[in-house]
Amino acid sequence: MNVLWYYIIFFISVYIVAILFRNKLKVDVYGPILMRRTQKMKGWIDSIAQASPRFWRWTMNIGIPASVICMGIMVYLLILSLKYMLQAPQAALLLPGVDIPGSPIYIPIFSGIVALALLMVVHEFGHGILARAQGVGVKSIGVILVAILPGAFVELDEEDVEKAKRSVKLRIYAAGSMFNLGLAAIAWVVLIILTMSFIPYAFQSDGLKITSVTPGGPSEGILQDGMVIQSINGYSVGNRTAANKFLNNTSPGDKITLTTNQGTYTVTSTGNPNNASTTYIGIRGDTNLVVKPSVAQTYGDVIPWFLYNLADLCYWIYALNIMVGLFNLLPMKPLDGGIIFEELLRYKIPENITGKIVSCVSWLMIGIVTLLIVYGTVPGIMQMF
Structure with missing residues (x-):
């Protein structure tokens, strides 16, 4: 079930609770x-x-x-x-x-x-x-x-x-x-x-990490969140820029072979839902980062990842x-x-x-x-x- 359903269920539940207990919760309801x-x-x-x-x-x-x-x-x-x-x-x-x-x-x-x-x-x-x-x-x-x-x-x-x-x-x-x-x-x-300063010093890139598999997209049921793509059609991709550059040279309908840390998979691309002329495989990804061994020895893994997540939040x-x-x-x-x-x-x-x-x-x-x-x-x- 995609996250949109959870939002729908959550907001319906909020309305039901608010209407049933409006006096106790001091909630004003206007339609x-x-x-x-x-x-x-x-x-x-x-x-x-x-x-x-x-x-x-x-x-x-x-x-x-x-x-x-x-x-x-x-x-x-x-x-x-x-x-x-x-x-x-x-x-x-x-x-x-x-x-x-x-x-x-x-x-x-x-x-x-x-x-x-x-x-x-x-x-x-x-x-x-x-x-x-x-x-x-x-x-x-x-x-x-x-x-x-x-x-x-x-x-x-x-x-x-x-x-x-x-x-x-x-x-x-x-x-x-x-x-x-x-x-x-x-x-x-x-x-x-x-x-x-700190992030370039502490991390190095290691492929393309799948952050989201789009519901209803070509990769649904084939790829999973968290997989790290190492190559596309045999072309090594060390980061998101390299992956986008390769995909921009393909066409909708092409078979895309992705080698990941969990195996090799083939996805048949389609046109983007909002622009049918561009290749779309239904995933979002970001450069997969790993803590450099020298940094891990000095600071461990917790501090580098805390600062990385802080940067993402910022x-x-x-x-x-x-x-x-x-x-x-x-x-x-x-x-x-x-x-x-x-x-x-x-x-x-x-x-x-x-x-x-x-x-x-x-x-x-x-x-x-x-x-x-x-x-x-x-x-x-x-x-x-």
């Missing part, structure tokens, strides 16, 4: 939306905000124009992705552990869940910290589940927000994505330090915070970018016209995003069942 509010951690947000209110305000004075610039870049990239949509998928579902055939992204389950949890907490705390630094009240903090999309939220005092100056509102709205980008920058620095914290943080700045309500866009238009344009412009732009963005997601993921999802 497909579940919300649980709490007063915990409000004091922690207050203490961080009040430690240096001026610092947070001036930081977001930079964050506001940065958000607007990122908004423009994201709109350009979103429209540009339509041009390349027919050549390769431009969207993916950010579900850790779910390997959708043809999807450009596969997120490992442990690193992905930790990274997504940090992403949501940092994003919402960013809103809360900037709100409290400027005297806007926080009514509650909580978690939310919309169908199968989990999230977190900070509920601000609506009266305080309504009374606040436009600059105050913009700082609060920009804070979420700016905090995400800040966390991404920290993770990137740690990642660079580890990958440029990579996904960096990647997911960049992707989601920038996506959230699209001028599309109810995303923060849509609210920022609306607030900026109100500065010079009457309310009734502003509402129409924001609505039209939001629906246009929603249409493009939906098209990219459907085209980029549905063919692969259908292949999984």
Whole structure:
């Protein structure tokens, strides 16, 4: 059973438990939306905000124009992705552990869940910290589940927000994505330090390790997770780059012979679910690394692998915070970018016209995003069942 089924079973179970025990668990149910509010951690947000209110305000004075610039870049990239949509998928579902055939992204389950949890907490705390630094009240903090999309939220005092100056509102709205980008920058620095220093010193490559066999793909039932590919059609592959280079010179329908540490197997390739002209064998792999003997004698195996896994976690914290943080700045309500866009238009344009412009732009963005997601993921999802 593929991981997607586990997600479906898990979320159905969550809904059943939430509905049956809503009073005991203090869960609010609004159709497909579940919300649980709490007063915990409000004091922690207050203490961080009040430690240096001026610092947070001036930081977001930079964050506001940065958000607007990122908004423009994201709109350009979103429209540009339509041009390349027919050549390769431009969207993916950010579900850790779910390997959708043809999807450009596969997120490992442990690193992905930790990274997504940090992403949501940092994003919402960013809103809360900037709100409290400027005297806007926080009514509650909580978690939310919309169908199968989990999230977190900070509920601000609506009266305080309504009374606040436009600059105050913009700082609060920009804070979420700016905090995400800040966390991404920290993770990137740690990642660079580890990958440029210790990991090259401690590890050496030894083939291509299969990290995932895509459900419904040509290799399902033949290859297994954890196998190490040593050669393809007799061509030695010491790492992922060498394997990709060889496969790029093959065609859909070719028989691919893979020599692994567990035996030799033959897979008949097909066309990629999202690009039938490219060879697809239905596996994801990464360079198989082993600790160098000299390093193992000095440090053992535990420390090198701990630092390697830390680098992997930092990579996904960096990647997911960049992707989601920038996506959230699209001028599309109810995303923060849509609210920022609306607030900026109100500065010079009457309310009734502003509402129409924001609505039209939001629906246009929603249409493009939906098209990219459907085209980029549905063919692969259908292949999984």
